[in-house]
Amino acid sequence: MVSFGGIARKLFGSENERQVKKYRPRVDEINALEPEIEALSDEALKAKTDEFRAALEAGQTLDDLLVPAFAVVREASRRTLGMRPFDVQLIGGMILHEGKIAEMRTGEGKTLMSTLACYLNALPANGVHVVTVNDYLAKRDSEWMGQIYSFLGLTTGVIVHELDDDERQAAYDCDITYATNNELGFDYLRDNMKLDVEQMVQRGHNFAIVDEVDSILIDEARTPLIISGPVDDKSDLYVAVDQLIPLIAPEDYKLDEKQRTVTFTEEGNEKLETMLEEAGLLKGGSLYDVENVSVVHHINNALKAHKLFARDKDYMVVNNEVVIIDEFTGRAMQGRRYSDGQHQALEAKEGVQIQPENQTLASITFQNYFRMYDKLSGMTGTAMTEAAEFGDIYKLDVVDVPTNKPVARIDEDDEVYRTVEEKYRAIINLIKDCRERRQPILVGTTSIEKSEFLGEKLREAGINDFQILNARYHEQEAYIVSQAGVPGAITIATNMAGRGTDIQLGGNLDMRLERDLEGLKGKALEKKREEIIAEHAKMKEEAIAAGGLYVLATERHESRRIDNQLRGRSGRQGDPGNSKFFLSLQDDLMRIFGSDRMDGMLTKLGLKEDEAIVHPWINKALEKAQSKVEARNFDIRKNLLKYDDVMNDQRKVIFEQRIEMMQSEDLSSYIDDMRSEVVQGLVAQTIPEKAYAEEWKLDELKAGVEQYLNLDLPVHEWALEEGIDENDVTERLMEAADKAAVERRERFGPDVTSYVEKSILLQTLDHLWREHLESLDHLRSVVGLRGYGQRDPLNEYKQESFALFETMLASMRQAVTAQMMRVELVQQAADDDSFGDLPDMEEMHFDYDEDGDMIEYEDGQAGDYGRAIVTPQRAQAQEERDPQNPETWGKVGRNEPCPCDSGKKYKHCHGALV
Template sequence: MVSFGGIARKFFGSANDRRVRSYRSRVAAIAALEESIKALSDEQLAAKTQEFKQQLAEGKTLDDILAPAFAVVREASRRVLGMRPFDVQLTGGMILHDGDIAEMKTGEGKTLVATLPVYLNALSGKGVHVVTVNDYLASRDAGIMGRLYGFLGLTTGVIVHGLDDEQRRAAYACDITYATNNELGFDYLRDNMKYDRGQMVQRGHNFAIVDEVDSILIDEARTPLIISGPLDDRSDLYNTIDAFIPALTADDYEIDEKQRSAIFSEVGTEKLENLLRQAGLLKGESLYDVENVAIVHHINNALKAHKLFQRDKDYIVRNDEIVIIDEFTGRMMPGRRYSEGQHQALEAKEKVTIQPENQTLASITFQNYFRMYAKLAGMTGTAATEAEEFSNIYGLEVVEVPTNLPIQRIDEDDEVYRTFEEKFKAIIVEIREAHQRNQPVLVGTTSIEKSELLAAMLKKEGFTQFNVLNARYHEQEAYIVSQAGVPGAVTIATNMAGRGTDIQLGGNIDMRLERDLEGMEPGPERDAKEAAIRAEVKQLKEKALAAGGLYVIATERHESRRIDNQLRGRSGRQGDPGRSKFYLSLQDDLMRIFGSDRMDGMLQKLGLKEGEAIVHPWINKALERAQKKVEARNFDTRKNLLKYDDVTNDQRKVIFEQRIELMDATDLTETVADMRHEVVDMLVTKHIPERAYAEQWDAKGLKEEVQRLLNLDLPVEDWVQEEGIAEDDIRERLMTAADAAAHDRAERFGPEIMTYVERSILLQTLDHLWREHIVNLDHLRSVVGFRGYAQRDPLQEYKAEAFELFQALLANLREVVTAQLMRVELVREAPQAPEPPPVMQAHHFDPTTGEDEFAQPAIFAADEAIDRDPSNPATWGKVGRNELCPCGSGKKFKHCHGVLTA
């Protein structure tokens, strides 16, 4: 029976089809301009940029000039890059300009698509940010597409790790800025820790296009960017507690793999209390007495470290440190650390050096950072399965853009085996057969452990011609992935390592040329070698096509359908043939945790013998239902976390806006006076209660507080004895005395120095109190869930108490600032710049190179620009590997003076 919705879709098309059709008229308008634009000279084409800017200045909107602007980019791209955007790419560009997500399959040219809306929106002069997942892609895309923008008279900047503040400020000042999501977030946080507006590097959040938007806004949404400073060393405590866990038995704790939680049973709690008592760590009688809160926290972390975190799956041990493995990409994340002592618990477990815990100085999630942009757009090959989350959290609609050529890939039904061993044996047979017919194979695994297990099994079977691409070897990631389409190539990749680099049948010719011609001078010899490489790649492509294109073999299903689709999507680019198949076993995590416990017995009863597989569309549908459940659970988790983080974010905005106002203000006299008056008001209200008799007034307490906060020795007790005096009279006398003292101080030292001191004290006090406030909010969030047991909504409780804490922060700010300003004594010397917090660390990683980008503590101050002499390498300082070489050759540093030698 066909539903009414199905009939409607058949006649009118889906909502997505109708959205895509709505762009046809504008695509036709762009096509109509093509011949007239082609007739322009290079100078006339470049002059169009100024013409468009003039039209905008005269009142036209970006939508008004979309068609001619896109036509200009199309023609400029043909001339400069040798690529003419297809009609579907124009459609993708318009979706991005509208502030939505363009879902385009792998190989459809998303990098080129972005140039259309980027150019159009950059005409406004407010800056456009193009966001990538790593420094390699940011540098690569900025380098290639920057030629196009430069031809049209626009400037392009790139933000990668290793730049100083001057370089960052210059890059953000460009019309278009390519950067990673991490660098953008950290620059925002660091800007809001500066003491001078002129030191800030960003200039606003106008329009951002996020590449691999699902990876950044979904996969990384739960992990906040954190800038932190170290606390005291407590390694002895971690080692002592870690030693208790091996002494426990299975009856002492309960593990829930679904919820990733571990709790102690009553028996285990009693055993731990005895162990802690012997070690002198237990205060009071019970482990759960309030004074043992910190100990309980550390013990729970130790239990999780031993029972929930697996070595070589969740983390690896390298160079005497624990390096986290990203659960979605399988990449190492040097520099990132689990928070709240969990990382230290893992270090104690693995007997490596325990690094001190850190105090959060500033933090923000990607969810809240990217929602600051006036307009946000994204592109990826896989977003449709997360459409609800993109819509609910970011207000972004996902629009699927049709492929330029029909997809030829064959997606086969899953093969389900009973055990791991049977599944891997079948995969090895399939790999060998594909290799023998010269078909390139990409094998996707979900962890380092699985990729190395498969590699070891292949070697055991005598198979030696394959590449392993996982978090251990990703230094060569981009090149290995680019050549995965060579006939007979076998590439084992952990969870889509190498995204952002196309797998082209026959091999990626651009990367072959870059690698094989590196260091060769232009001339006949280089030309001849280039021609030979092009001919070889063409021949290899024909061979790969004849073998059936890229064959994607997946070793198990991921929790998210989107990750599976990413893997599948590597095959069948631009109308190429291809094939994909998933091999599963009942021992896989997804089947074991979310599948039916009765399935194994059922399959045995049905007569499924060892080595045989069950293949049926029903299995695929059942797995898809399990994946949908997991996706829904993960979405609910992220949505719930965002509700809590929104509370912090609202307060963060107030604090950061207040900081900017303080830095911009030329005169802070009124602000400081208001604070002083509120402190006086608070003191009077506290010590002279409303409607209280004069003999009930706390004159002594008021006098002491006036001395402490206002630095004034006043005869308050005598005033109280005066007949008929009212609380308003006392309030007035206190304010008059305080104002007079403040005025006298300002007169003695002059308005300029006084304003400087007021600004310094306000900013430093605000920062100090805000950091304490962040810690308090973290502690509140960790315990507020227990309010649910009392039938109270934890979120509402959190909001209410967070508001009270924020009110206390503001009251504390008024008191501390007033007390300091009423005591400050100055000498007439040139003011010293306020010192920033001494040591701070940003948790950041480069997923392409695996380099630990923020491993060393950095002092975030305005670094002086390096004065580099091209002829003297000693003056260059630290040069980023993807920066242009300071010698002036025009090559990247890594291809010039920074080339690595054996």
């Protein structure tokens, strides 16, 4: 029976089809302009950019210029790259320009499509960011597509890891900048740790196009980017705790694979207490005494490391280091680490060197970073399954762009076997069949372990001519992928998301030419080129005749999107192809979702060995299971975002205040207001309202005045002998403090005073913000327990984090006032820009794994940010310095021995800022 919705779709088309239809008239207008634009000379075509910019200044909008601008880019692409964007690519460009997500199948030309929206949105010269998943793609796309922009008079920059600040600033100043999501986020955080606006590298967040938008905004959406510094080494504790876990029996803990959790049972806790006491690690009588919180945390991490994390699936050991494997891409995440001590627990488990933990200095999630852009858009081959999340979190609509040619790929029903052994036998048979027919086959697995297991099975079957593409062979990735369409090729891949290289039938001609023509010249080069081109054409025909690329998946992923990414590798640009998933009731997804009952039922029905169940209903049932997992993961990400939104509001206040401070020439009003609030707070704290003078806390008031104002004032005499009230006390304190501040400003001079005030304000703000981040981390880790008391953890977090924020601001007023009332002018070397000893800082990208644990992604050194109060002086020769007379010292380097002969460094002696 056909539903009413089905009849409506047949009559009026789906909502997506109606949306796409709206773009068709503009496509026709662009096509109508083509003869006119084609007739222009290169110079006239390039001059169009200035013409468009003049039109914008005259009051036209980007929408007004879309049709001619797209026509110009199409022609520039044809002249520079030899590629003319298809009509569907024009539609995709319009979708990006509107701030939406364009879902476009693999091989349909997303990279070229993005140039249309990039060019149009770069015309106002406010900067366009194109976000890629790795440095290789950022470099490749900036050089490749940069030819179009350069031809049209626009500048192109690229941000990669090794650039310094000057190079980054130059790249961000370009009209169009290519960069990875990590680099953009870290630059934003680093900019908000700078001491001068001129040092900041980014120039705002105007428009971003996110490539592989599902990977960046969904898979990594649980991901705070972190800049951190090291804390104390606890490696001995990790090792000691790790040695206890092998002594734990299965009945001592409870493992839930579905929820990815593992906890100790009551018996396990008792056994642990005994073992910890014997090992000398337990303080007090009980494991759950407050002084044992740290030990409990370490024990839980060690248990997870042994029972939840599997080597060569979740991580691998390379060069004596534990390296995380990305569950979505199957790639090694070199240098990236689980946080909160989990990575150290894995290092202890594997017996490799344990790296120290880190303290957060600055952080932001990708969700909150990318929501800062005035306009955000994205492109990918698979976004429809996550459309609800894109709409809810980012307010991004997803539009499915039709393919240039109809999809000819045949998606076959899944084959479900009872056991893994039966499944692999069927897979080997299909691979053999494809090999005999010379049909290229791409085999998708979910882990390194399984890809290498399949490799062994193939060798046992006498098949050795296959390629394995997984985290271990990351370096050869692009070439292996490019040649996976050669007739008879067998390629085993852990995951195909965001590879950035198309699989073309017959192999990728350009990459083959680049590799095989290297070093050849003249006639030899031309002859070889002709041979390769002829051979490629023949192989393409052979691959098409054999049925195109066959995609064989060895099991289903938790996410339908990952399965679709693998499927989408076949059938590009109307090519033929097949896809099929092979499953067994022992696969993780099937086992977790209750395959035991199904196994019993199939046995009763008489399913024989090596027989498979094949039915569309099975596919639908599996997709329902996958959608449940996706919904659960979405809830996790959404919940994490709610907590991060609380911190993000505070982050925005702090970062805006920092920039305001850096831009201000005179911060004396800030300092005066802070001093006034400190005085009023002191009086309110020590003189109760309407209290007699005998009830005043005068000792506390006097101590506070000395601590924060650096003044010795007769507050006892004022109160007890002169009989003044609290308003008079406040007035006298303010008068004395203002007088001392004015004297100090006059002694320093306006320029030095301004520099001192700015330095102290920024340093104090940064220091207290770091402490505040640590407090929020601790609050976050315990607030969930409030749920047991029938209180909403999120509301509790909001209230307490706001109170902590207020406390931080009060502490800042007190600290800044105390420093400003004590600071003295010091002399220091003009070329020595250190102020205090700051720890080395590392960039980290946190992710949450399936059981809610953070992953830190360490992406290199963030560098030292030296802070200084500098008053340049002429250097004096050592023999001219009188240790008793500082006026004879001239400028002294902060790390030099102090000229007073104390034996200390100057910065710790006369050069100290107190």
